[in-house]
Amino acid sequence: MKALVYGGPGKKALEDRPKPQIRDAGDAVVRVVKTTICGTDLHILKGDVATCAPGRILGHEGVGVVDSVGAGMTTFHPGDRVLISCISSCGKCEFCRRGMYSHCTTGGWILGNEIDGTQAEYVRIPHADTSLYPIPEGADEEALVMLSDILPTGFECGVLNGKVAPGSTVAIVGSGPIGLATLLTAQFYSPAEIIMIDLDDNRLEIARRFGATQTVNSADGKAAETVMALTGGRGVDTAIEAVGVPATFELCQAIIGAGGVIANIGVHGAKADLHLETLWSRNIAITTRLVDTVSTPMLLKTVQSKKIDPSLLITHRFALDQVLDAYDTFGRAAATHALKVLIEVS
């Protein structure tokens, strides 16, 4: 089968690989129908993700059809159309039982990282009964690819952790795909204001179309003052970090109101300064989270009932044969205006 293979820092290729086989009783092999590329795949290609060895098939998102199942599986059967979660969850360990699937002791984010992933014609899914989700009859499968990772990430790490609430004021720092997914799901809770902050006017324009009530271009170095002015000097109730660098995390500290929450989504490669000398008495919370995808069933319901349209995030489409072009388009997002690129596999 064809697969996009990581070849070490800076290297990737579309290769021929053997079709994966059932290994454990809880495995399923899924024929991939649609997949996509994540910002994390770009991190891997830079050599930033030590757990991902050369030779790995990338990808941790997608929808497909169950091809074969292990002896212990009870929920899914060959022929079932399924959504693949980016997080593998055994359903048995202490963390899974607490709803922290991201820390599953034999799972977590392993797909396209520690084991072969979804940018291929077939993929082996461990703990398949608890890591796949049934696709409802008549669903828009393209839209559902956004439920593998980006929507639950924005929702769980940003919106839920950030305690977005009716009437509240929210700032989202970063208007890339993950910031925009956060913006879409934040509206489930009817906040009064959603202020979107980015350096790219095109992305801020998209944010406005997606429901931002205010946008701030932070290129002038005055984003904090601007947000404080917009909030009458009180700061925001929720500040969501959707970039992953110290400067944006520190901006969140500068704009958070007393009693507020800073919810981190960004994947950070370096420490940041925490200004405890001012924050110690501000009654705030800071949260971090690797997505658990515990909200996937709920998100499926909101898509089916049209409370949200995740296909808004899809800007480009490619066949698996064109996956290198897809990477190129996604990698040069400032120029191509790409948000999520859809790869049609079969």
Place this chain on the structure above:
Amino acid sequence: MKALVYGGPGKKALEDRPKPQIRDAGDAVVRVVKTTICGTDLHILKGDVATCAPGRILGHEGVGVVDSVGAGMTTFHPGDRVLISCISSCGKCEFCRRGMYSHCTTGGWILGNEIDGTQAEYVRIPHADTSLYPIPEGADEEALVMLSDILPTGFECGVLNGKVAPGSTVAIVGSGPIGLATLLTAQFYSPAEIIMIDLDDNRLEIARRFGATQTVNSADGKAAETVMALTGGRGVDTAIEAVGVPATFELCQAIIGAGGVIANIGVHGAKADLHLETLWSRNIAITTRLVDTVSTPMLLKTVQSKKIDPSLLITHRFALDQVLDAYDTFGRAAATHALKVLIEVS
């Protein structure tokens, strides 16, 4: 009347001052019966608290008897025995209505800071109906002095914010008075393990008597390894910072388990490093809080029903005339083994 007056960095004196008068309709003047000294008073004397001007009567803790009341007061009357909260709360502003009394727009921590305090024969209490608490018949008034600040601080900032729960594992970094107050109130929730960390063996010995299940002297620089070993490599569910310097806050980051909470109590004068490069995916929360004293009625009930004995924290007693000795004893705690020093005023 006699009062302990701050005279600028390094200076304090017992002076004669006029008895305070009712100024606003919501004021009460309280005759102070017992008061105490807080670590924050030592910070003021070092010149670290910019809001506290020379000439200020210090002190924000105590019990007393209502002497006179303003025209708008309805709850308390002259002769009522009352507990004085360290936090003045108007009960009307948005923050008070949300239970964040610490951020009351016309109150908060002002006593012995922005207005004259309790280390005196009389004190004026603004917003008195919502900043005083009735002392139940037959209560141990010495014990109740611990409810003005130290017990609600340990409980709200440490225990409640830290989500201490039955069966959980808690580490408290700092075994001074505030760490010990946290230790006492953490036991309301029956955690399985409470690990107390400090540099002073005497304080760790007290911690054991107060209910710590393990103690760790961090002088060898290996506290993090020790705690990880004690927890089977998993880290703690709750790490409570009760010191206020970067090193102890960073220790909390090193020992927090996935899904855990770091609850900061310490008053910090400098920023700390936040290791987002490891914490971003650990699903943790960090909280800060200036005590709201919203738990005071509940704490009164636990004292009355003997679920806790706050008088354990009192090691020394002085008359108001000896208040300078009291400061000396409290300031040299390592040598004197002082925890809280009680000052009997009248």
Place this chain on the structure above:
Amino acid sequence: MKALVYGGPGKKALEDRPKPQIRDAGDAVVRVVKTTICGTDLHILKGDVATCAPGRILGHEGVGVVDSVGAGMTTFHPGDRVLISCISSCGKCEFCRRGMYSHCTTGGWILGNEIDGTQAEYVRIPHADTSLYPIPEGADEEALVMLSDILPTGFECGVLNGKVAPGSTVAIVGSGPIGLATLLTAQFYSPAEIIMIDLDDNRLEIARRFGATQTVNSADGKAAETVMALTGGRGVDTAIEAVGVPATFELCQAIIGAGGVIANIGVHGAKADLHLETLWSRNIAITTRLVDTVSTPMLLKTVQSKKIDPSLLITHRFALDQVLDAYDTFGRAAATHALKVLIEVS
């Protein structure tokens, strides 16, 4: 001044009354600008509310302008435009401190019940600093009359207590004004389905326009079967009782899914059967609540940010001189299709 006065069961009249005066330090006298009639006023007129004595001026909703203030007031001043809460809250008692303003020991629902109310040119408001809310510049004052009682009641007793959540399935039994207010505010949380149940097709048609995804006319006695069919036999996540008779409360029991919540809003005059023989093992919760109006500041923000338009509930308008016509129109709602009738006082 002119005022609508309750004269005992079945009797009411527009009478001349002396203008109210400040009595306590916390009082304000408010010149009423707009008011409305509540279903509870009809209950009083039937003689069902024992606490309301003949001679009482009715009404507990409205907006106005502060005319005079007591000596203890600090927040509002003559000339301020204010929203009047149906609940008087002292801000000081244990219940107010816990956010249960409805059970304020010297307040609660007293306006137009135990003391004179708002269907008059002026009204005395006790505990005014904590029972009035400032009207933002440029606000639609008609819409805000809906925030005195009906919107917080639907929201707090129905939506908040019912734990309405993104993707969830909600049934609201009763499509009168309070059921419709619940329907409007339930949408703050983006449930997937809102099933509205009533006997009146006109009200169900309005419910559809207001956002119901399904409507069920229960006249055929088969509402429970219909709802179970609509939910694939699982029942609803939230069932909200917005009528106040045993039959509708028992319908909620018949349609609640395992793990769900029955949130009662209705004012009940009789006991109901609770089917513990089936419910004991269904992991459900049943809640009751007299509105606290603790959500009023939040609701003001959602109105200002146009997340909700409460003026949708207003169907008729009258001058105070026509208040008897207003009662007639509101009392014959099935025929007049009245929801809320607005009374313009000054």
Place this chain on the structure above:
Amino acid sequence: MKALVYGGPGKKALEDRPKPQIRDAGDAVVRVVKTTICGTDLHILKGDVATCAPGRILGHEGVGVVDSVGAGMTTFHPGDRVLISCISSCGKCEFCRRGMYSHCTTGGWILGNEIDGTQAEYVRIPHADTSLYPIPEGADEEALVMLSDILPTGFECGVLNGKVAPGSTVAIVGSGPIGLATLLTAQFYSPAEIIMIDLDDNRLEIARRFGATQTVNSADGKAAETVMALTGGRGVDTAIEAVGVPATFELCQAIIGAGGVIANIGVHGAKADLHLETLWSRNIAITTRLVDTVSTPMLLKTVQSKKIDPSLLITHRFALDQVLDAYDTFGRAAATHALKVLIEVS
């Protein structure tokens, strides 16, 4: 093997039965070491439990040793010492993923009910990876038998649902084994008062030894007045029903304070009156729950750390050969003063 078999209403016998075999990939067969009898077993023997057919081996509690495992099992292995949960949980269905194991679509309470149970030398456990718990080295296995059902039931249905909190006032109606298990676990949260109500002075005396602060014998029909007097007319914060008849549930309604919670544990065979005519405005919640045993890992930690001693509940011990005597002793509890009877199987 020997097994206690239900023979239809009023009939039971110790019979010889074939040793159970693995049937599904997720099954384990467990050699039973210790088991016990539950009040529910007596209900079955009365013919009250329609799902339990004659010929069924009874029992849903116990500890044992894994004898054999199915092909899909990954957590447990032959020879492992295990605690058997009364609830079978697949870990995969929507209810299990929400922590509502009691409503598992292929499990729930089936042991000793829909499938053969633990009062036998061996038992087949379906969904074994997620329905067994490892027994820590050195644990008191007798005590752990109390964690199969009675302790999680008292804790989850009574204490957790009832929101028992530090300083709060709790009433437990029913001082039988389940009421006493609730009393033991309620103390995890340090309530100020626990009032125990029963008809049997012996059981009330035990309650006092187990930590009740007050006891009320309700034989005089004045329990409600007594509790109201004990609480200064305010009623209790939490009322826990641990009997299962209308009278005790209605007593809970009579003593619940405004803002309180009535947590039902009792297995009810008939409806009860719900006094909505008074409760509608009291801001209360009523909860029901079939135990989920989601708290079992936490309870294990509290037993291991000696925060609770469940062996206090064990009053009598029998061998499996004497199981009919054990039933007799347990069934005549008023005379024998039995709480839980331990059956030593192997």
